[in-house]
Amino acid sequence: MIKFAVISFPGTNCEAENVRAFKRNGMDAEAVLWNDPKLLDGSKCSKFDGYCIAGGFSYEDRGRSGIVAAQDPIMKVIADEAKAGKVVLGICNGAQVLVETGLIPGYNKHSLAVALAWNEMKVGDEIVDTGFYNAWSYLKNDAPAGRCAFNDFEDLLHIPFAHGEGRFMMDEKTLEQLEDNNQIVFKYCDSDGNVNADFPITPNGATAAAAAICNPDGNVMAIMPHPERDPKGGNGNLVFQSIKKWIEADKKIEHKSLGNYHVEEDVRPIETVDLEIMVRLIITDNTERTIEETLIRNGMKLHLDRYQYYGIKLKDDVNVKEAAQKIMATGELANFNKHVVTIKTQDGTFSYDPAHVLVPRELDMTHRLIVADQKDFVGQSKKQAINLHAGDLVKDVQYGVLWNASEINGETWQKLSHSKVLYNPHSMYLMKVL
Secondary structure (H helix, E strand, C coil): CCEEEEEECCCECCHHHHHHHHHHCCCEEEEEECCCHHHHCCCCHHHCCEEEECCECHHHHCCCCCHHHHCCHHHHHHHHHHHCCCEEEEECHHHHHHHHHCCCCCCHHHCCCCEEECCEEEECCEEEEECCEEEEEEEEECCCCCCCCCCCCCCCEEEEEEECCCEEECCHHHHHHHHHCCCEEEEEECCCCCECCCCCCCCCCCHHHEEEEECCCCCEEEECCCCCCCCCCCCCHHHHHHHHHHHHCCCCCCCCCCCCCCCCCCEEECCCCCEEEEEEECCCCHHHHHHHHHHHHCCCCCEEEEEEEEEEEECCCCCHHHHHHHHHHCCCCCCCCCEEEEEEECCEEEEECCCCCEEECCCCCCCEEEEEECCCHHHHHHHHHHHHHHCCCEEEEEEEEEEEEECCCHHHHHHHHHCCCCCCCCCEEEEECC
8 A cells, every 4th residue: 555654843733634634545654763873764655655744833933934944864864765756745834845945846956946935915016914814715737637646637716725835936937947847836815716926816926826846856745724614515535536546557757857956145235224132042042042053053153143123214403312212112123021132223222221321242243144024014013012102213123133143263154154054045145244
């Protein structure tokens, strides 16, 4: 009997649904931990005909969804198994992992060519909402039936989704190649099969209304909605039935290789602002520690400190120190029960305490990187909230995550900024001193 390994990372929560989905469609499956020694040494791989990376919140989405799991050794095993022709399905968080490993869309050397970014609900050019959203969607089979292991049917899919970072993003050349190669397998559509990029039909603002992308060989697919959920109300079983037919037929397809892809860096200088407000957790920051450990396992020697960063430009003739106190008094940027705040102005660097006093301090930020989303929804919302509560003080707020590296040499500093662990250049950019 065909058997799948459903990979469970720390934070995965959809293993049981996937195991049931394979079993109700005439296959067998078992949940397997990401660190199973017999998978990692290859001795257990012959037991499985394919792999499913289930949904959930691997490593609590620390850093960004999927990036930490993408660095785990199990993904090298799965990449080798995919190269040998085995089927790999990534659903929701699993799709994010496949994108961050470069298995999707499948350029040579697994180059990072796509992002799954924060949801942007749009109607035309108007953004009506952002963030996590869950509902049901219709998906149109946009590739020829049987183009890949997952789409050997003509019906529309009607399945649920639940995600916050599900917006497929790619550059125009990549989109053109994927369309030409029929790799955008499913697109969001209405109940009549009409593809529409507007919300709510496309729930996340995905480029070309893309809901699922396969690799050139057709044996790997990343899909954001959940075909494994609710067997009575939906028809996601079609995806699993297609997988079964593909494996039973030992199917291979003629495909056009995507060739090489050069990842363009998006590195910008740190902008000059009136106020830099840096907010840090008092207790242990689990994201900070997890990302540091991930980089160390990738051969880097360093220590990381993580801050929420607000670069604030004030309106003309506003007193900087008075503005800082008014901004902090709104409570929009920090909670003093759990945060410590550092404020940097042209006059120096200061600690800001709950008594609203600026106390001079020294802080070495020789090696700092600021990661920001290309569309800064947080900064825009904070600007509106601050001006509402503190008066019309602020011209612009730029939000990002500031990573301050210490115990680091020059070579590691260069590797860090080029590693793509801290940012995906298709949806984010990096600021540093150039």
